[in-house]
Amino acid sequence: MIDPDVISRSNENALEHLKADYDALGEHLSRRRIDIEAIKAKVYDFGVAIPSWGVGTGGTRFARFPGGGEPRDIFDKMDDCGVIHQLTRGTPTVSLHIPWDRAPAGDLLSKAEEVGLGFDAMNSNTFQDQPDQNLSYKFGSLSHSDAATRAQAVEHNLSCIELGQSIGSKALTIWVGDGSNFPGQTNFAKQFERYLNSAKEIYAGLPADWRLLTEHKMYEPAFYSTVVQDWGSNYLIATELGEQAACLVDLGHHAPNVNIEMIVSRLIQFGKLGGFHFNDSKYGDDDLDSGSIDPYRLFLVFNELVDSENVEGFHPMHMLDQSHNVTDPIESLMSSATEVLRSYAQANLVDRNALSQAQDANDALTATNILKTAFRTDVEPILAMARLDQGGAIHPIAAYREAGYRQKVASERPEVSGAGGGIV
Numbered sequence: 001m002i003d004p005d006v007i008s009r010s011n012e013n014a015l016e017h018l019k020a021d022y023d024a025l026g027e028h029l030s031r032r033r034i035d036i037e038a039i040k041a042k043v044y045d046f047g048v049a050i051p052s053w054g055v056g057t058g059g060t061r062f063a064r065f066p067g068g069g070e071p072r073d074i075f076d077k078m079d080d081c082g083v084i085h086q087l088t089r090g091t092p093t094v095s096l097h098i099p100w101d102r103a104p105a106g107d108l109l110s111k112a113e114e115v116g117l118g119f120d121a122m123n124s125n126t127f128q129d130q131p132d133q134n135l136s137y138k139f140g141s142l143s144h145s146d147a148a149t150r151a152q153a154v155e156h157n158l159s160c161i162e163l164g165q166s167i168g169s170k171a172l173t174i175w176v177g178d179g180s181n182f183p184g185q186t187n188f189a190k191q192f193e194r195y196l197n198s199a200k201e202i203y204a205g206l207p208a209d210w211r212l213l214t215e216h217k218m219y220e221p222a223f224y225s226t227v228v229q230d231w232g233s234n235y236l237i238a239t240e241l242g243e244q245a246a247c248l249v250d251l252g253h254h255a256p257n258v259n260i261e262m263i264v265s266r267l268i269q270f271g272k273l274g275g276f277h278f279n280d281s282k283y284g285d286d287d288l289d290s291g292s293i294d295p296y297r298l299f300l301v302f303n304e305l306v307d308s309e310n311v312e313g314f315h316p317m318h319m320l321d322q323s324h325n326v327t328d329p330i331e332s333l334m335s336s337a338t339e340v341l342r343s344y345a346q347a348n349l350v351d352r353n354a355l356s357q358a359q360d361a362n363d364a365l366t367a368t369n370i371l372k373t374a375f376r377t378d379v380e381p382i383l384a385m386a387r388l389d390q391g392g393a394i395h396p397i398a399a400y401r402e403a404g405y406r407q408k409v410a411s412e413r414p415e416v417s418g419a420g421g422g423i424v
């Protein structure tokens with residue numbers, strides 16, 4: 001973890017300017033009849049989970065260029081996640097990926113306590129083969145044509161639930177690479193039927209207070225068709241399975257130009273939005289840092305989420321899911337968590353009564369300007385003050401660099417090879 005004295009010193013240097021900026025923003029917001037303290041309190045309560053795999057350098061199908069101090073195992077990863085939360089105070093949980101992060105529950109719990117984190121959704125992996133595995137997932141897992149392979153994949157998911165139960169997780173997220181690479185390779189209906197039957201077996205093993213989230217993805221690793229291709233297929237799955245099943249939306253898993261915020265609204269309206277994977281993209285499933293390409297889209301997604309905040313039973317899970325190719329993953333994740341919080345804070349500035357009136361009056365320009373007014377507001381002083389109040393850093397990346405954490409872990413953790421593609 002970072003030495004608290006380093007954080008204090010870093011904050012001392014920035015405090016005067018922050019106070020001035022916070023006061024000025026408070027005055028500005030009060031003219032808009034918004035209480036800055038209320039917005040800050042909402043930011044306190046908002047958290048986004050860090051995926052355990054995010055703290056390692058990702059890469060593409062072409063190459064991976066690991067940096068110094070790459071985490072060796074889940075315990076190194078949790079150290080890194082602990083630092084992200086220590087500085088940003090916005091990432092209180094980590095999401096495990098099994099089997100990569102499999103470890104005794106007691107060890108995971110004591111590490112979590114040491115670094116001040118809890119556990120978010122469990123993620124199963126049946127999109128690659130493991131060394132101790134009998135049957136291959138080359139041609140699919142939950143939807144495989146062979147019953148024994150499907151059973152093996154179901155069993156793996158049930159074991160993820162079992163481990164998750166012992167560490168306080170409350171959800172299982174399933175993403176499969178199943179699909180096809182050639183027209184005619186698979187029968188769409190039969191394949192989907194097999195997937196649904198396998199998913200029902202997993203659902204039957206779900207504890208009463210758990211949720212099962214399914215994630216759609218339109219292409220890759222299967223490039224002609226994927227078995228859970230789009231939000232429509234995802235909605236069908238969640239509906240077939242039952243009450244505890246809901247859809248997970250990954251911002252990168254759609255065709256270019258798709259109106260993701262409208263998908264979000266539809267799923268909320270029918271009680272089937274379970275969670276998010278935040279990232280950004282320019283061309284496809286790029287897994288770029290959240291808010292780095294299209295911050296307005298991120299804001300528009302949050303506009304829908306905040307608009308439905310008071311809908312009964314609506315508690316979506318939030319997680320980052322990105323691949324860091326050219327940056328220090330800890331810095332990217334801190335910056336991305338901040339972008340997610342920023343969009344959340346901005347969405348809380350939308351004048352919803354005025355928006356509703358403009359919509360009813362068919363005043364399109366006023367309506368869209370109401371959203372723009374919220375989006376254009378620089379809420380950084382709120383985010384920084386929320387971090388400071390909770391013991392974090394006014395400038396997380398500057399404090400992280402001053403602390404020399406990366407150099408420290410690079411001297412402790414052995415160098416790793418960049419051979420092979422990364423996780424995408």
Ligand SMILES: [Mn+2]
Nearest residue numbers: 215250277321
């Ligand atoms: Mn994802």
